[in-house]
Amino acid sequence: MNDHYEKIFLLLSLTTVLYRAQQITLIYELTYKANPDKPAFSSENYYLDVLGEESAFRSERERASDSLIQRTGLGLGRNPVFNSQLYTLKNLKTRDIQKIIFTNFFNDKYSITIDEKLEWKILPDKQKVADLDCQKAVVNYGGRSWTTWFTQSIPLPEGPYVFNGLPGMIVNISDNKSDYSFNLIKMKEFEKDNLFAVKKAKAVNWEVFQKIQSDYYTDPFAEIKARNMKVQAGDEKGNLIPTDLNKITKQLKKQIKENNNPIELNHRVNYD
Structure with a gap:
């Protein structure tokens, strides 16, 4: 079994307990093609922190930067390429989703309300992914068609980036061009009482x-x-x-x- 997925299997019982308190961190590996005209792919780890009725999805660097800003007022800087910013905040009760954008030099913050509805189609196909019983679903979002495998073994209707609303946790999801692929690689307890996420951002469309x-x-x-x-x-x-x-x-x-x-x-x- 792949080492990454073995960690998921071993932590499954722990996750069930953590879910009841909704205090959990899920780490996804994102593999993506930044340049559509070249075959090269990049990969980066993203963290989905769930605390109560809120969640924050951001890169490992953004997560560390948020914590530093809360403690010292200074962060680590942001990626100058807007397309590389996949920072999102979700209200799990109201289903409100905000995409957060940072400017490079003055760290101005903007938020975009994601109002595109995720009309999931759950298919009968089932298979084991990392020893988790998963089911297939498809959805359209952002001009792309997406395929996901989710597990009801983790009864949290959450997933990476904007994706949520299925009757279980998303284990992996990728678009039909294979430009973006999110794979769950680790789960652990979220050990803080604060997400240290962005609180104030200027709303734009x-x-x-x-x-x-x-x-x-x-x-x-x-x-x-x-x-x-x-x-x-x-x-x-x-x-x-x-x-x-x-x-x-x-x-x-x-x-x-x-x-x-x-x-x-x-x-x-x-x-x-």
């Missing part, structure tokens, strides 16, 4: 978010220039070195354009 992305692509340093702020960098010895904003801008634009395979394809920004 998809159209506004698309404009934010387009404006950032046009000039990533526009706000810094407007505030007459200096951008300085240092070498490994801490010595200040000249900063070429034009060169950095070209590098950022290249990075953004080449990593334009968002999970919500129906809200993709077409960069010139």
Whole structure:
């Protein structure tokens, strides 16, 4: 048995107890294709923390950054490519889902209410995944068709990113292009009494978010220039070195354009 899945099986009885208190952490490995025109895939671990009637889904780095911000006021910085931000907050009682977006330099926070309904179709197909009895389901979201295997052995209607609402925990889910695949690799007790998640964010819709992305692509340093702020960098010895904003801008634009395979394809920004 795969070591990752063995951990899931061994912790199943613990998870049943933890579910009753709804205080659990589920770790998913995300494998994704950032550039739709290249065969290369990347992988990263994401944490789904459930505490009472709330949950937070975020990368390992974002999770650590949230904790640091709560304690010190300073975080670890955010990914400059918006498509790589898959931070979501859920209210498990009201089913409200918020996608959280961070800007790169000033850490401005925005939230988008996910109002696209997940119309699950549960299929009769069943199989064991990591020794868990799972059932197949399909759904459309974000301009993609998704297939999932969920288990009622963990009676928590939760899953990675925006996905929830099935009569059990999602063990894995992937889109029909195989651009995004989430696989549950570990479960453990959530040992804190606070999610340390984002509390305040400016509400925007998809159209506004698309404009934010387009404006950032046009000039990533526009706000810094407007505030007459200096951008300085240092070498490994801490010595200040000249900063070429034009060169950095070209590098950022290249990075953004080449990593334009968002999970919500129906809200993709077409960069010139």
